[in-house]
Amino acid sequence: MKRTxxxxxxxxxxxAIDRTRNPKAQQFPAxxxxxxxxxYFVESLELDSIAIGAGCAGTGKTILAIHKAAxxxxxxxxxxxxxxxxxxxxAGRSIGFxxxxxxxxxxxxxxxxxxxxxxxxxxxxxxxxxxxxSIEICSLETIRGxxxxxxxxxxxxxxxxxxxxxxxxxxxIGQGSQMYLIGDDSGIQTDIKNTVExxxxxxxxxxxxxxxxxxxxxxxxxxxxxxxxxKDFVIAFDxxxxxxxx
Numbered sequence: 001m002k003r004t005x006x007x008x009x010x011x012x013x014x015x016a017i018d019r020t021r022n023p024k025a026q027q028f029p030a031x032x033x034x035x036x037x038x039x040y041f042v043e044s045l046e047l048d049s050i051a052i053g054a055g056c057a058g059t060g061k062t063i064l065a066i067h068k069a070a071x072x073x074x075x076x077x078x079x080x081x082x083x084x085x086x087x088x089x090x091a092g093r094s095i096g097f098x099x100x101x102x103x104x105x106x107x108x109x110x111x112x113x114x115x116x117x118x119x120x121x122x123x124x125x126x127x128x129x130x131x132x133x134s135i136e137i138c139s140l141e142t143i144r145g146x147x148x149x150x151x152x153x154x155x156x157x158x159x160x161x162x163x164x165x166x167x168x169x170x171x172x173i174g175q176g177s178q179m180y181l182i183g184d185d186s187g188i189q190t191d192i193k194n195t196v197e198x199x200x201x202x203x204x205x206x207x208x209x210x211x212x213x214x215x216x217x218x219x220x221x222x223x224x225x226x227x228x229x230x231k232d233f234v235i236a237f238d239x240x241x242x243x244x245x246x
């Protein structure tokens with residue numbers, strides 16, 4: 001199992017978003033981590049400019065990231081949440097063109113993240129903030145030229161991003177902002193073929209150039225909490241993949 005990497009505490013600084021705590025913070029629902037790697041990830045989500053959660057399906061990466069983002073919006077530590085998801089159709093399948101405006105077209109791909117936000121913030125809160133764009137669904141095609149200040153950007157399914165998309169994303173981070181990147185770097189879940197996928201590319205860049213203020217948490221089989229059957233299949237598919245590579 002890959003080890004969890006943590007940057008030294010003295011290299012982390014998020015003073016720009018360390019604002020006065022909202023007195024309503026005590027009402028925000030708790031979602032405590034259940035494994036050691038989840039604890040490391042939650043610490044990274046709190047402190048690091050870029051927090052990367054990489055590893056198996058069913059390990060709670062997305063829900064922990066959404067919980068922390070929702071908490072920081074609710075307590076006034078950031079002004080905005082931006083949701084980004086690699087929305088390649090599964091295994092090349094497509095349901096065709098979806099009706100409606102851009103956000104309506106993207107919504108089915110973002111449904112899980114929206115559901116988590118509604119669980120923690122309430123449906124009416126989320127609806128209001130989506131209308132005033134303090135919770136924004138963002139398409140990958142529109143990120144160039146943007147800069148996000150006082151924002152948490154949550155990037156899900158990062159293993160389905162191309163390296164060029166990763167490059168564009170991590171250079172959009174402005175003052176007082178964080179980016180949470182979540183994905184499965186095992187090779188099982190990616191739809192990127194015949195080239196390096198974006199999450200593995202980013203992990204390599206961070207390690208090669210020792211980029212500071214980036215926390216990387218690797219999740220393994222012991223962190224799979226979704227169900228026993230999920231864990232059994234993840235292990236089986238991983239072994240199959242390794243046999244093919246070997």
